[in-house]
Amino acid sequence: MADQGKEALNFNISVLLAGVICGVLVWIFIGILLGVALFIFWLAMTIIARHQSLRRGPHRYPFTLRLVK
Numbered sequence: 001m002a003d004q005g006k007e008a009l010n011f012n013i014s015v016l017l018a019g020v021i022c023g024v025l026v027w028i029f030i031g032i033l034l035g036v037a038l039f040i041f042w043l044a045m046t047i048i049a050r051h052q053s054l055r056r057g058p059h060r061y062p063f064t065l066r067l068v069k
Contacts, residue, residue, distance in 0.1 A: 004058060006068050008049070011061040013068070015042045 018038050025031030045061055052059040 004053060007059070007061060007064070009068050010066055011045065011049075011064045014061075014063065014065045017065070 015038065019035065022031040022035040022038055025034060049059045049061060
């Protein structure tokens with residue numbers, strides 16, 4: 001259980017960092033599109049992780065920085 005909590009925390013920290021980058025890129029107008037894509041990716045990965053953890057056990061998020069160990 002603690003492992004999955006760390007995994008989710010790492011994923012959300014990674015998404016937060018990507019969101020900050022999108023916020024900076026808003027000045028050149030590409031950040032808005034990237035922000036929308038990031039939100040859709042975050043929502044989809046959260047739903048997929050919930051379903052996989054209920055059916056198959058532990059889930060690893062893709063494209064995640066492993067900061068909390």
